[in-house]
Amino acid sequence: MDRNELISMLETKAKKLRRGVIVSIGVGLAGHVGGSCSSADIVSALYFYKMHYDPKNPKMKDRDRFLLSKGHVAILQYTALAEAGFFPYEELAHTKEIGSMLQGHPDVQKTPGIEAGTGSLGQGLSIALGMSLGMKLDRIENRKVYVLIGDGELDEGQNWEAAMACAAHKADNLCAIVDRNRLQATGKIVERFPIEPIDKKFEAFGWNVIEIDGHNMGEIIDALDKSDSVKDKPTVIIANTIKGKGISFAENVVSFHNGILSEEQYQQALKELS
């Protein structure tokens, strides 16, 4: 597959992931539309280009690991896992049902392919560091831990404890990706609780920083590849995104952080993502 074909394939997958998110949420129940759609291209690139794993053997030792620190967009990861073959696509329709393997937030005990229990924000990077240290102890080379963090989530202080610790432990097998969609649950980050400059903060903490357009598939895969050659320090990819990307009425709309779709909106979203 040449580069253009690869990019086209990943873009198609990303669209499919967004569609899966909408199908999982359905009509009349709240779901995290906005943050799922902003992260979809990144997750597509990770699951269908970058990461090494075996859906038939989810615990395979020699695998890359993906942690969703922004655990509220679990439905996006579930869709990716289904698309990758970890479980049947039909399971998505049972998301959040009592007894379902697909909980509102990622659960390591219930869902194949889920690597960490997240949802209480700001903890994924720390868990990723533990995996990074474990991989080094086990001499697992050429494998990585990827952790996707929301920009609003960076309010949580534990991220910065972890950022220090990742640098102190030279976690060069760890790559964090910040989905910088610039909105948090109650409004624009810049108005509610300003956190910029994210890049300079990570730089000051000793990280390799790459900034990209998080909806430009070429830039995403290049950034992921570039992080492989960095030694002795962790990498953070700051991905500039649009919350709700791909669904016209949800783009940049705060209320679709955890929004409810009407029947009409549901149909329109599926149409736009077809």
Next chain:
Amino acid sequence: MTYTNQRLAYGNTLVALGKENDRIVVLDADLAASTMGKLFEAAFPERHFEMGIAEANMTSTAAGLAQMGFIPFTNSFAVFAAGRSYDQIRQTIAIGCLNVKICGSSAGLSDFGDGSTHQAVEDIAIMRAIPNMTVVCPADAIETEKITRAIASVQGPCYIRICRNDMENITSEDDPFVLGKPSLLKDGSDYVIFATGVMCSVALKAAESIKNHSVRVVNVSTIKPLDRAAVIEFVRDMKGVVCAEEHSIIGGLGSAIAEALRRECKPIEFVGIEDKFGCSGHNYPELLAHYGLTEEHIIEAIESFERI
């Protein structure tokens, strides 16, 4: 070697475990010199992680190591291990039933000089309420060694609570130890004392010195899961039950025993800390006495049953 300090017993047992099992790893938060994590650090520098003064991150990092198949022990003072890291324990360790061992060192009032900020009087209650969590509190240094080994060998999250100060051993190397089983320290026929941690030796002294009553003493070093059937058996034919712990009377051993005995219709008294924070003292015994954790208080609790 026989230790008379739980921290030393714990730290040396970690080293012994580290020799036997290369999956054991230890994390400290700038307190390795106190938690005795430093012993493991000296023996296995590759498998010891200094995590800085950042307990929340340390605890979730341990979750990641457990997910890689390691058996991480996280060390800190109990106030930080159980308090500051509560959410990390709940969210990233206990929900997933991950194999992380959390050591609450300098628990209870044992960090006597540092005062309320450093004295965990509610850690058992917090840890006990978390599903999947095992909660242990050894009676002495000898039992600390056995309990540390035991929690390393079971799958799932465990919280071990140990004392800062030297103490006498009341168990012996030869006593059998089974995780989850309360053990008889002294038999008696009128009253039973359930004790945990340092209060086991205090309870023994009370039982030996009390006049006119025959008192049984039971060491409950596994507070959760509590062997309810064994607890019920220990109170059979007893006139009353005393629970003794260096912890708030809310949510600790006494609460656990009361829950176990909810259908037994026995009077129960609690010798513990009465819904108060700790405070600084010049020495440990002085502070225990200040909070009513003495032989005399246990005797008074038993004698109070006679006045009913």
